């Protein structure tokens with residue numbers, strides 16, 4: 001039965017280009033999942049965009065002498081291009097600075113406000129005396145009042161681990177320019193998170209056995225101490241507060257985390273409008289049979305497992321204060337929060353400032369998208385923190401993609417092309433032939449079950465077991481040694497090509513580009529698995545911006561398809577590039593010295 005599946009992918013922050021640690025957390029896993037779900041016959045809506053508000057954008061813009069909007073424009077475009085190059089099949093990748101997003105974020109705020117889950121509060125806020133701008137907690141540092149450590153941040157002391165308030169710091173100073181902040185009274189709106197303790201508890205308890213245990217445990221632990229949380233900020237860059245007396249103020253905006261999580265909904269609504277059916281989004285958001293999967297790195301669990309469900313419960317009127325759904329109607333909460341752990345780089349944390357980094361764009365200039373997608377799938381931070389090393393990247397590329405998979409495809413097709421010019425017929429199958437054919441056929445159920453539960457490592461390893469068994473079969477059958485029995489040689493090659501075709505299907509979610517090539521080489525017609533593209537759009541004649549979208553309803557389905565004997569075969573072209581081990585040293589040198 002076909003199901004509606006929402007793939008909600010974490011929104012990359014538009015203050016710089018994204019590195020491979022970012023895309024290993026939210027990007028590749030969500031695309032592998034979505035491609036599988038489409039092949040399994042489900043109706044997938046995969047949405048995201050760039051997260052463009054907040055102080056870090058403003059600070060970076062100041063540093064580069066740009067407006068916040070100019071900076072967001074620049075990195076929105078770079079990020080959209082990089083994610084497209086990686087083959088991520090968004091139905092819509094948009095941005096949070098659209099008028100549509102502003103309207104939906106304001107609607108959610110109003111729904112919460114009208115149901116009594118948002119209240120005003122006067123707090124002490126830090127302000128920069130020289131610019132008059134608010135200094136967020138993490139942009140203030142000073143001496144920790146608890147342990148005396150001198151580098152404590154306004155929100156936390158990294159030395160003793162205690163949560164802090166910037167007012168408590170001894171000798172507070174701005175991390176931007178070193179000046180002493182001024183503390184002034186300022187009014188803000190707070191989300192009454194404690195009013196959702198009970199409904200969140202019931203919701204999370206219902207996810208036992210379904211979510212990754214670390215995600216659920218983390219979310220349940222937070223429940224014991226939910227505090228009201230500010231959802232507005234002293235800032236001039238962001239979504240205005242939709243209340244009389246606030247709407248036109250230039251110094252108050254919705255807090256960036258609040259508007260960003262609403263992006264999943266606003267992007268779905270934008271997608272529906274662009275598809276020509278403005279109500280189409282409701283099939284994913286207001287359908288109790290639909291499933292919503294949220295993909296992110298672990299630093300984002302609190303927003304997706306706790307705060308976003310609370311916002312939706314509040315909008316629906318389902319918290320402790322009751323209420324009624326807002327004008328959009330009742331909205332479904334996430335079915336599953338799929339969080340990855342962290343990727344490190346050669347034993348160190350990714351850091352742009354210390355150039356412990358490789359950006360997606362630089363990576364894809366030197367290596368293929370499928371090589372990176374494969375590495376992330378087989379060796380990424382799926383359920384524990386994981387270290388990226390260049391030597392493992394080269395080993396896996398050369399040993400697994402090139403020697404095992406690429407070589408199986410290459411020698412099967414080239415031998416059949418050379419000796420028969422077409423896919424030869426299979427006659428008088430032996431037990432060994434039948435065993436291998438059964439092997440790849442039964443893999444669809446087992447690999448599919450792993451993919452449906454976001455167990456990508458297991459899934460790609462099981463698909464590669466089929467590849468390894470096929471290589472073993474060819475080594476045992478030695479079709480290249482058969483000189484006087486074309487019928488037997490043809491049968492062996494037919495079996496090998498059938499298993500190549502099956503394995504190509506099993507690997508499509510991970511390796512869409514090379515799978516499309518194999519589909520063509522084996523005589524496939526039309527598009528196998530659609531690839532994303534960028535187009536320029538605007539809102540009612542306003543400035544244009546790039547979006548990612550695509551037609552993904554290709555021929556690819558999650559099933560064994562018999563190959564047709566007699567299909568013409570041309571000599572194959574290589575699928576993957578063998579890497580010279582000397583690139584390991586080159587890349588390590590680049591890491592040490594960013595000028596290289």
Ligand SMILES: [Zn+2]
Nearest residue numbers: 144147157160
């Ligand atoms: Zn401390």
